[in-house]
Amino acid sequence: MANHTPLVIKVGGALLEDKTAAIHFFSTLKQLMPSVPLVLVHGGGNSVENLLKALGLTSEKIDGLRVTPNEHLPYVVGALAGTVNKTLCGWAMQQGIVPVGLSLLDGGICTATQLNEKLGAVGTAKANDPQLLLQVLGNQQLPIVSSIGADANGQLLNVNADEAAAAIAHALEAKLVLLSDVPCVLDADMQPIAELNSKSIEQLIAQGVINGGMAVKVKAALQTANQIGNPVIIASWKTPEQLLGLIQGEAVGTTIHSDAESNAENIAEYQMKLSSETK
Template identity: 55%
Template sequence: MSLVVIKLGGAVMEQAEPALKLFRTVADLQAKGHQVVLVHGGGIFVEQQMQAQQLVSDKLDGLRVTPDEHMPVVVGALAGYANKLLVSYAKQSGVDACGISLADGGITTATVLNPKLGAVGTCQAADPALVQALLSAGKVPVISSIAMSAEGRLLNVNGDDAATVIAQLLSADLVLLSDVDGVLDGNKQLIPQLDEAGIEQLIADGVITDGMIPKTKAALATARSLSRPIAVANWRYPERLAGLLQGEPVGTRILP
């Protein structure tokens, strides 16, 4: 039985039909004997809540600067609304899902990434027991990117990094779903595969920018730690996931 971690961004959660289509694919994967774990961010929901409360939210190197006073909004948007919205979509698609966060069950440990970023964390894999128990019960864990430090401070973790850690925790395949077909070159053409040198060159050339920088670096880190390629693919075509798990070329493969 194969195990795959799928990382979702906020875009797929904004519209019901793409999300339902994704969960129908998850149901098909389960029927074929695959175990699935979903990890999500949801920056678009954070932005909406920030604007509603007239809070200014800056970014540094593609990461959200998060003062502690913003964390009630961030936690509510990610571990609250976004997480339960996905569980709702799962239920509507016949998938038995359970919403948790990086902070639950000791599945990860977390520390502050950079004091300049505020309550933004980096996390490490810790105890897989909770996730394994959910999988053994036939459930799909839906994990939000809210973590907790050893001192109990809530931390906001980049969603791609969160998915990387969960894949490491479970020694699972990882698929990072994006709003593009994969990593694109300067002419907007799909790059079938990339290694570290290729990623660094594209970043230096300004081809890989913004949120795709942490996405590709997270995929590279996971590819290294698991000694297997990681896929960056388009959430609009979840039906391709089954082929991807069978080794078919889908999206961009990040090589270790």
């Protein structure tokens, strides 16, 4: 492969509701695979919601995270690690890709710990052992990873897919792209924001401009940017051809910069200002 830095791509469950877009998406991944190792991480909130409703169960979210009582867990696992994962694998196969369907717990890719009792069987993921992913990538196959993890005792946990993708990107020291059905982060006037750093993220969350699931996404992106030393991109799966430009260095969506990048930029600006003042 020409580019040996892996690219971790996260897609939301809304992709499953648009088969035409999904086929276009996997066709684009097929074009990317000779140039860069790819890992696909997915959520599936809509599929989970639909299944729970069909079963007469109510579901709620707190701060963008789905509350998962133990009695809901078998259905959440079945939807994410089963139906959603294998549907995506099937669509990948239609485009000539060899998929390998996985979860966070397989091969010890990530470890998970429960967040709190209030959220139930909801966990946060931490990078652990990337060897299984590296083996799959070495075979020119596409890992498709659901966000179901487990703690040290084997207790299954529902992990936010953005956080799952962030943990995998950390494990692989990879670039991370978070794709949803919106093209970027929007400001208060619903206009695109090209770049964000920790300061601007904190301000926009405090103002309520960034909230709910997008706040979770942006926080996970910033945390990962700080961990891996690479910026993280938030963009849309509706225009996957942007990924082709991305690996060529083009700017797409919203770029989340690490604190190190922001500090370096501030220092550079200060030095330039100081230089001009002393002339």
